[in-house]
Amino acid sequence: MEEVVKLHGISYNLFTYRVIWGLKLKGIPFEYIEEEHSDKSPFILQHNPVFKSFPVLFHRPPPAKPICDSMVILEYIDQTWPHNPLLPTHPYRRAVARFWAKFAHDRGQCIGRMYYSTGEEQEKAIEETLEMLRIVEEGPVGEERFMCGGETVGMVDLAFAVIPQWLEVIEDVVGVKLLDPNSFPRLHKWIQNFKQHPLIKQHLPDRNAMFHFLKAHREMLLASPT
Ligand SMILES: N[C@@H](CCC(=O)N[C@@H](CS)C(=O)NCC(=O)O)C(=O)O
Structure with missing residues (x-):
């Protein structure tokens, strides 16, 4: 039976990109299905x-049941295709x-909180983000070029992928600057190494489009009743 890999994700979503990059780094052909937010x-x-x-991955042959959560999906990919x-x-x-x-997965949540909150809650999330950095x-x-002594992109880099581009764009959206190169030289x-890796670079969302999307999305979240 022919092997089929289908990834369901949403646009400008870090968790979806983690899996896209994981599959690309392994060279696994897959169909990407963009879902609504x-x-x-x-x-x-x-x-x-x-x-x-999102994301949700399906892999056939059997049993083509859903696999959920980006880090769980990455572990599945790594075990299924060990190269x-x-x-x-x-x-x-x-x-x-x-x-x-x-x-990265647990503490990185403060970046999300910084994005969709205001006032005291946002101040607290900013402090937590700085502490995480x-x-x-x-x-x-x-x-070395990559995390934990890696010579190429691995699981830890993908877990911390919320910092390049996503945190950078969120800084612009909420109007703070945390990623000062003098404070965090390494x-x-x-x-830079992560964003310049050919496969990451090729499949990184456009920064400007991402800024406009995240800005509008944040405004919508803040306007909607809790
Ligand atoms: N722990 C999950 C988190 C994924 C997650 O929270 N995804 C959110 C967006 S950030 C989502 O899909 N929400 C539904 C939606 O926006 O349509 C993972 O790593 O896959």
């Missing part, structure tokens, strides 16, 4: 009723990579 669409209610979020590994093979290095990937500067970013270098 709605946590009430029949598709999402049927295929990810627990979190009602060009996203995680190190050595158990200790693998554990360290998982630690930082989890940190300080930890990253001293933690997984080293002298992180700054990593951001």
